[in-house]
Structure formats: structure tokens, C-alpha cells
Amino acid sequence: MPAGSDVVIKVTNLKKYFELAGGFLSFAEPVYVKAVDDVNFEIHEGEILGLVGESGCGKTTTGRLLTRLETPTGGSVFFLGRDIALLEPDNLKVFRRNIQMVFQDPYESLNPRTTVLQTIIEPLINHHIGKTYEERIELAVKALDDAGLAPAREYLNRFPHELSGGQRQRVSIARALVINPRVIVADEPVSMLDVSIRAGVLNLMLDLRDKYNIPYLFITHDIAVARYVSDRLGVMYLGRVVELAETDKVIFEPKHPYTRALLSAVPVPDPEHKHGRIQIKGEIPSATNVPLGCRFRPRCPFSFSECGWEGKDLAAWLLEEEKVIAPEHPMKAHMDEIEPNGFSLIIKVKEGGSAKTVLSFIESKVSELEDKTPMFQAVHAVNLVEGSRELVLRTKSIQVPGEYVAKELVEKLTASVEFRSKGHPLFGTIMDARVSGPTVVVLVGEENLDRAEGEATKTETTVGFLQDFVKGLVRGGYSEFKGAGKTMVGPGRVTVTCSQAKLTPARVAQEAAEIILKEMQMNPKSAFYNLMLMPKAEKSSVKIRLCSGGKKWEEFAGEAKGLFARMATEGNMAAKAVEPAEIKEIKGPKESVVVSFVQTVEPPLIDVGGGHMVACYLFKAPAK
């Protein structure tokens, strides 16, 4: 079954974070469940894309995002090239009709008080399909026939409780089919069904695909079922797709360590079958606390130095394996609290203990174990920190002209929407974006004259997209874009005019913290690479603590001053509103030892050959 090449659904960098209620600790920072965290895939015409993964990995949330039952925190879902978040009411209706869902529980998804006929005719009425009642009944009968409920007329007047589970699920499928959708999202459609019924429903879905070429997103936790129905298969772990390829490639040549472990655990209905097991450690971490670097690393049996080790890992090692708090351990007298801080671990030194002793203990462990343990190989530096000092950069507010806002907007636009790359759904719609004074000019591709009914024009799509994009930025705290809502349509272009705005001290602090992170902490060329704890942006200041003592602090102040001056001359307005760094005395333990790991981003999902996508550092893209 070669999949057609027309993309029906495209998902880019899709994210959904649920904010957990703060409870009485309302001062605490909000906690997010990262249910879907940067998911990318495409569904082609006539293709069944399977999505598997353990409970809570984000399958259902992905399905709900696709059908607009949930709004993404980030990223987009494109239906036939259009971002579904930006559909206006008319197009939204068209979209709603074209995407249908089949749910897990046929008992819940059907109204117990409506007959089969009413259930199936309802969407026809809602979407004004069929002119007469008789015509609608005909359509309903055809859908029931297609769904394998024959003779269909016998079922029309039955209520759900008069049907078996398999029959109910067939009614759900008929209801989804009756309005001729372009794509179906099926979330665990057979999980509640009896084994002997299940095969029939699966075959039905396959047959309908063959007959009408409708693509499906087929969500299931049952890998054998997913293998049976899908042409391509995506494996999710903790909110992310970690492997995606043709189904048999995933099943027989799994690459990602998680996929391999998952497959080795699937029971096989053959008493003589022996499987090689790949054991993985522990349990799935909470989606509120996703590991840095590769999110599978804490459980990965193949993890190595480049997978992104973090402070927590070393903390666990110190406590559980080295047992530094055991009474007989030599560090007992020296180490106080240990506190993971992103890619670093802060080890506070006890009153009367010696930081030097702690430092040399850690250093000796690193050199002893770096050949044996990937975690120690990933240690970048071990430093002393003067706990009683911190660097403070004060920020003030600043007026920025419309030109500046426009420039920022284009930058944000090009950074987050790669419409210049072929294959992007907005490719061909948005051609280019540039600044002209306080105005952003977005060039729109030529309108397609013989466009299908109900489709938006490219200009309309662009206007909707830009308005929502700006709204999204303002919602995300970028208050300077508040005055950038005015869009105008000209021939082949859409313009956005930006008015002058004020950057608040907090916004400046946020920008400044980002600059420091990007230009120093995460820049391997900087003398301060990996040498600080996470800079903290506050209301009107940025606070930084360096993992080193003495002269470095003064050096930092000088370097930061130079950096912001340079950025300011380059036109960065925020940089102009940052004052030189001062070193402040604060309360806290005198000294700490900070162990920093090499900073690693999450392995991206890349094509490692032949369309086999894997998100793991063990696999590299083939050389061109």
C-alpha cells in the first residue's frame, strides 16, 4: 500500500501544555503537564498513520489537537495546507465536516436516547447535506451498509442498548463516514471491544480506507493492532514522537532504544516464541518533570555521554550509589544540601566543612569514572561558587519606535514559521516578509483562480494567520506587539503596521536574560560558557550566579557591559535599557561546589535514511 504523496494533515512543532492548578500554593510557579511536546508528522491521502505509546504519552491529546477540540500551546496543525487555528467561521465549518473522530468507548459516544437513524442523520442536518429527508435516509443507509451493519434498515430504529459493542462501534464509524470526511481520527476504536468482534471492526476500517482512500490517524496502545492497520507507525514517549517510519520498518528494524524495549515486551501469541528482552529501568517520569537532553535518557540502556546529562542524574548517583549521606562516608562532614539546577548540580558545603575537599572528591570521581560511566564523561566543569554573592543587572523601561517593533515581528515570524522552505503548508501562500519603516510587508503568492468552493484565498489565509500570530505573541508576554494589530490588504500583499511601544523593565530583563543565555552560557566560544546558574529575570533586574570565584566575577561584569553595548549599537533596544552589572552580597552558605554538564538539546526527529525518522543521538542522518 504505497501512501499517496498528498499531505492532508501536517503537524509542526505541536505542543500542548496543561497548567496544573496551583492549589493553596498560589505563589508557586505554575506547573505544566507537557502532554504533547514538539510533535511533527504528516498524514497523506489514503494513508493510515498509527500512533502508539504507553498510557499518558499524549496520544489522545494529539488527536484532540488535530480535531481542534484542544488549542495548541505552540506549533500548528495544517489541514490541506491551512492552519486550523486560523480558520474563520465559514472555513471552520468546512473543516469540522472534513475531520471526524471515532472514540474508544462506543457506550459513551452514542446518546442512549437517540436511535441509530437519528444519530447518523444529525451530522447531515448540521452540515446541510442532502436536500430531503428521504435523501438523508438514503445516505444513512449507505453509511450503515459501508460500516457492515446489514441489512441497514433493520438497525435504523434501534437504540444503543439494543446493539452489541461491536455494532455500536460500527454505528460510530457510520456516523463519522456519512458526511464524507477527508480524514478520520480514531482514538482506541477497538480497545473496548471483544476479541472476536475486534477483527471485524479493524477489517472494516481497512476496507473503507481502500474504498474511499480516506486517511486515518489511528491511536492505540496495542502495538499488534497498530501493526495490523497502519501503513506508517509513530511511537510516542512522554509527549514526543521518538520514531516514525513505515510500519514494518518500525516493527522489524526498530531503531530508537525505547521502541526496541517496547517491542521486546509485546507478548506474542505463540507458546514457543522466545524473545530477546531489552530491559529498561524505572518508570515513565511525570510529564510535569521532563528530563533535559533526551527525555528517555534516565531509562535508556544505551545512553552515552552525548545524551544530555543533568544535575538530577548526579544527585541520584551521589545519594543512591555513592551514598554520601551514610554516616561512614568521608563526604558526610562536608556536603550539605545538593540542589539540581538544570544542567548543573549545586553541592552546598557544610558549616565547618571544606569546599576544597568536596571539589577534589568530585574531581577524583570524574577522572576515575569517566571512562566507565557516560554521565561522568559528560561532566564539563567542576567549580567553586561563592554562595554569598550574586551579579545583578538592573533594567529600566524604554520606548521603542514602530520600526523596531516591525523588525522584531519579522524576526519572530521568520524564526517560528519556515514559510520559505518548500514543504511548509504556507509555502506558496506567504512568499516573503520584510520591513518597510514601521510596517511589515508580507508578500502573498498568486491567488489560485479555480479554487475549490469554501476555500479561503491566500490573502485571507495570510490576514488570519498574521492576526493570530500577533495575538499569540501578546499572550506570550511580548507586550510590545500590542499595537501591531492593524492589517491592510493590498495587491499581492498584506501589511501590518506597528506603532511605537514601551518595553517594560520586566520585558527588558527577560530579553537580557535570553541574551546572556544565548551569547554566554550556551555559547561554547564564550569564556563564560556553562559557567553560571540559570540567570533569573525579575521585575526590573536579572540575577546571575557564576560557578567560579574571584576575578571571574569582575571579568563577567566587564564582558556583559561590552556585550550589551555592542547589541545596543546593533539596534537592540532592550540592550540599551540594561545597566552595568554590580556584584552584590547576599545571604547564603559561603561556598558551594557546582558540577556542570555539557548542555545538550533534545535529539530532533530526523530522517536516518529511507524516511525512517528517529530521535536519538545514536543515529545520524546519512551523509549526502
Added chain:
Amino acid sequence: MALIEVQDLKVHFKIQNGWVKAVDGVSFMIDAGETMGLVGESGCGKTTAAYAITQLLPPNGFVKSGFIFFKEPPRTRLLRLEYDQMFKGNPKGREREIATMRARLTKLLEEKRDIKDKTGQVKSKGTPEQIERLDASSAEVTELTERLRALTYFYDLLAKSKLKDGRLDDFNEEIRKIRWKEISMIFQGAMNAFNPVFRVGDQIIEAIQLHEDVDDDKATERAKALFNFVGIPEDRITNYPHEFSGGMKQRAMIALALALSPKFIIADEPTTALDVITQDRILFEIRKLQEQLKMAMMIITHDVSVVAEVSDKIAVMYAGRIMEIGKTVQVFKNTAHPYTSGLLGSFPSIEGERRRLISIPGFPPDLVNPPPGCPFHPRCGYAKPDCSKVVPKGIELEPGHISYCHYAKELQPNLRRLGG
């Protein structure tokens, strides 16, 4: 040696408009150290069969017939089968036989009491002949006792607690001693069976102390050992249920079922709600149980792959009856019942080629009015006229491999089976 033998068990539920024939003539045997998988679709009576064994039937459950023999010595079993054959259709004869034997036994015991005192010491006045006769008679007492036990179904658990109407007496002392200590059960959906306000460890300790007279320290030691055995770090013993993941709760449940070292464990869908990786670990613990503790197990599931992973033998149930039973390999590879074949054919696998699944037409029957004859006949592609009239008898195809299909022998070579 059979540790537990279920024979012709029928359990029906009384409902408003009739009886649900949930278990309707089920027989099987499980040896010590053996694991049997009981598979079948939802509602076919698996849990009900398990509840009859542990005698935890709901109040509307009635045992209509059958026996559950537990720890019956092999010779008693042979005698019982002989007597059953001998007195088939002749209950009066059986009663007479019992009466004769009881009389004889009473007489022998009286004689004995004349010769021996209460403590079993031979009274000083006993003559040498008397003592010789005593030896002979005590051999006869043993023999008679065994025969009487066979005749009166002494090892039948149901006989101990069954009330006249077929309900089971919840408060029967003997059964309460056996339940948990000798036969224990991991319930379906048991993950939520722990009381949320008490620590998991304390609940296990309490279970131990309820049945055995051990002090807190000893009980705690044992609970820790159980935690270790099922793969939960022993320091988690002080956790509350909500601090455990689903898989950990299920393991703790296994620990609880093991707490009193029972001889027989029934696990009802022990992994159904779990993810594959967790399921795989639990199945691993179960195999460890089989190897190290040599206890007998019955695993109830609807998933034939789970059975393939852990069971020595398998019983396939449909509409309250067993369709096919045998060693797992026999049933999977030499399938001799159309329903088993249908079940295997409708399971997708990640092994081998992708083949079209064959679904069984129709749906499982309503057990208030199950189809007459072979209950599978409305859905069976091989059904012939007599299938809807005559209930199939078991046909033994190989030792231990029995199919309840009239045409088992003829159909067996043609049935779709694993890899076929």
C-alpha cells in the same frame, strides 16, 4: 498430581427475568506447580468460575452442580471415580454403601476403644490376640476412611459450604481457613483494591497477622521479603497506595496474595489495565513465582498472547462452557475446536507476516438463553444440524487435550491454527 480439580461446575445467577447461566458445566484440573490459562471473551464466565473456587459468589449466585476437589490424594481420587462409575444413576445404592461402611467403621472404632485407652496406649489387660487384631483392624479403619472420603466427596470444597438452595455459606469456618491461606486470588481491577488511607505495607502485615500468630517485627520482615520478591524496593513499604504507579500497585497486590504462601493462586486479568512494559515485568514476576515457589496458578485473561507467555495449559471458555483444553502448545498448534481457531485467527501479532485477520461472525450469546446444543453453533462455520441439538461431549485427541466439538477429529487437520 492434581492439586485442584473442578468437575462439572455450574453457577447460575438469578436475575429478574430468569437465570444467567454464567458457568454451565466446566471441568478442569490443575497440578501442583502448574499454571493454567483460562481464556475467553468478556462475559463468558471466567471470573464467576474463579469466585466459585474461592467461594466469594455474590448473593444471587447459585451453584447448580459440580465439585471442586482440593488437595485430594491420588488414590482417593481413583476410588471416587470408580464409585462414581459404579453408582452411576443409582444414588440409593451409593447411600446404602455409605451406610454399610459407616456401620462397619463404627464397630471397628468401638472395638479399638476397648483395647486402647483415650491416649492411644494399649490397656494393660490387652491380650496378645487382641493386639494382633488391633493391628489388622487399624489397617481396615484407614482403608474404610479413605473409601468413605471418596464416596462422600470429602475433599470437595463446595460440599463444606453449600447450602440447600445452592448458595454458598460465606461464614463457613473451614472455607475461611482455606481461603487466602491455601487458595488466594488477585482480583480483576485489583489495582484499586488497597485502602487508600493505610500504608500498603501495613495492609500486607495485617493480612499476615490476621491468619498467623506472628509479632510485628516478623510480619514486617515478611512483608519486606515479599516486596523484594515482586520487585518493589523494600523501603517503599511505608508508602500509601496513591504513591505507587499502576504497575507497582499490581505487584503489591501479588505480594498480598502471596503473603500466606498459598498453594494455589488465581490471578484474574492481572495485567489487563497495564502498559506493555509493565505487563512484561509482571509476567516476569509470575514466571519467577512458578519457578521458585512451585505453586499452582490459574491465570484468567482474554488475551491469548499473555497465556502463551506464562501458561503450561490452557482452557478456552465460551458462553459458560469450556470449548477446548490442553497443553498450551497442543491448543495453539493442534487446534481442535472452531472457536479456538477463530479466536487465534482474530488476534494480530507483531511476529511473522501481516495476514488478514479473520473475524468470527455474529457476537457472543446472551447467557440467559444460551443457544441449545453447542453454544457456538450460531457463529460456527462448520456447524451441522445436530450441533444445535446435542451438547458436545469432550473428545480426547491426545492425553490431556480435549475438545468439546462433535467434529473435533475430522476438523482438526483443517482448522486454522497458529502459523497455519
